[in-house]
Amino acid sequence: MKKFLTVALAGVLAASMLFTGCSKKEESKVPDKLIVGTNAEFPPFEYMNDKKQPDGFDIAMIKEIGKRMGKKVEIKNMEFKSLNNIETSFRQLRFFGIVFLCLCAAMMGYSVWKAYDFAEAQRQKIYILDQGRPLMLALAQDLSQNRPVEAREHVKRFHELFYTLAPDKAAIEGNIRRALFLADRSAYGHYRDLAEQGYYNRIVSGNISQRIEVDSVACNFDRHPYEAVTYARQLIVRERSITERSLVTHGRLRNSVRSDNNPHGFILEDFRVMSNRDIAVYDR
Numbered sequence: 001m002k003k004f005l006t007v008a009l010a011g012v013l014a015a016s017m018l019f020t021g022c023s024k025k026e027e028s029k030v031p032d033k034l035i036v037g038t039n040a041e042f043p044p045f046e047y048m049n050d051k052k053q054p055d056g057f058d059i060a061m062i063k064e065i066g067k068r069m070g071k072k073v074e075i076k077n078m079e080f081k082s083l084n085n086i087e088t089s090f091r092q093l094r095f096f097g098i099v100f101l102c103l104c105a106a107m108m109g110y111s112v113w114k115a116y117d118f119a120e121a122q123r124q125k126i127y128i129l130d131q132g133r134p135l136m137l138a139l140a141q142d143l144s145q146n147r148p149v150e151a152r153e154h155v156k157r158f159h160e161l162f163y164t165l166a167p168d169k170a171a172i173e174g175n176i177r178r179a180l181f182l183a184d185r186s187a188y189g190h191y192r193d194l195a196e197q198g199y200y201n202r203i204v205s206g207n208i209s210q211r212i213e214v215d216s217v218a219c220n221f222d223r224h225p226y227e228a229v230t231y232a233r234q235l236i237v238r239e240r241s242i243t244e245r246s247l248v249t250h251g252r253l254r255n256s257v258r259s260d261n262n263p264h265g266f267i268l269e270d271f272r273v274m275s276n277r278d279i280a281v282y283d284r
Contacts, residue, residue, distance in 0.1 A: 033072045036062050040077045048077065151253050152217040154264040155228050158182045159249070162191075163212040163234060167204050181261035183251070183268035190271060209237040212247070225252035225269060233279070242282045248275040 040046045040054045049055040054075045066073035161179035165172050180188055194200065203210065214232040227250070234245040251271040258265040 033074060034066050034069070035074045035076060037076050037078050148219065148221055150264040151219050151221070151226060151228065151266060154182060154253065154266040155217045155219075155230055155251070155268065156214045157264075158187070158268055159212055159214055159230060159232055159247075162187065163210060163232075163247070165200070165203050165208075165210040167207045167209060169200070169204055172200055172203065178261070182266070183271055186251075186269065186271040190273065207239065211235050211237075219253065225254040227251075228253050228268070229274075234276075238284075240284055242284060244279045244282070246275060246277055246279050247273070250274050 038046050038054060038058065040048050040056070040059075042056075044056050046054060046056040046058045054077055059075060062075065063073050158179055161175045161182070164175055176191055180191070202208070212232050212234050214230060216231050218229045218231075220227045230247075230249045230251075232247045232249075234243075234247050236243040236245065249271065252269045253266045254269055256262060256265050256267045
């Protein structure tokens with residue numbers, strides 16, 4: 001290791017001599033006197049002669065380099081412990097350089113993460129404008145939090161459209177058409193069965209009105225499609241009486257694309273009536 005440091009110092013001096021020949025500007029940066037540290041305890045490479053002066057092959061090479069560079073050379077005899085400080089300094093410099101690069105990388109990663117987080121927060125905001133001017137700022141809630149509410153509202157809306165009937169064929173067909181946008185062909189099959197039984201014709205000919213009141217919608221969101229059981233009451237209004245019926249239906253909700261006809265983004269599948277019976281009859 002000690003021999004290596006001596007040769008390295010000599011190499012540095014030789015490289016300095018080569019670079020000084022490149023330009024006068026670079027030559028002015030080299031000091032007039034070169035100070036070389038060595039441990040003169042390794043003859044014949046470097047040792048102290050009878051005049052107590054450093055001598056040896058390495059010393060002669062260093063002096064020749066200084067002569068060709070036109071510089072005075074001062075050789076100091078010292079222990080390699082002092083020279084090892086140079087190597088220690090390089091190690092410390094390399095360590096702090098690595099630490100600095102790691103800190104820069106961490107800061108850059110943190111900046112990218114904060115920028116992404118800020119952009120995501122901005123996407124969750126809804127800006128309402130009035131003729132190009134900001135009117136108000138509303139925060140959009142996470143869709144997953146509103147999904148159960150939307151599911152129950154979807155089922156409720158389907159039943160209101162499907163079972164709210166007026167003694168008007170066009171009104172009945174309009175409600176049924178809007179309800180079928182919210183369900184699959186199982187709902188259409190139930191509508192067809194009622195139509196074949198003359199149910200809607202009796203509504204029109206008897207001047208009967210029908211409305212529904214949904215009491216509750218029980219949904220199981222542990223598994224998709226979500227099972228939904230609806231508990232409701234039908235009120236059939238005739239000229240002289242009101243019949244109250246209990247209605248229990250079952251179906252499954254599948255996620256779908258939102259549209260004007262399906263604003264909640266669900267499709268009611270496998271719709272069937274579990275129970276539909278009279279509860280009471282009231283005179284008007």
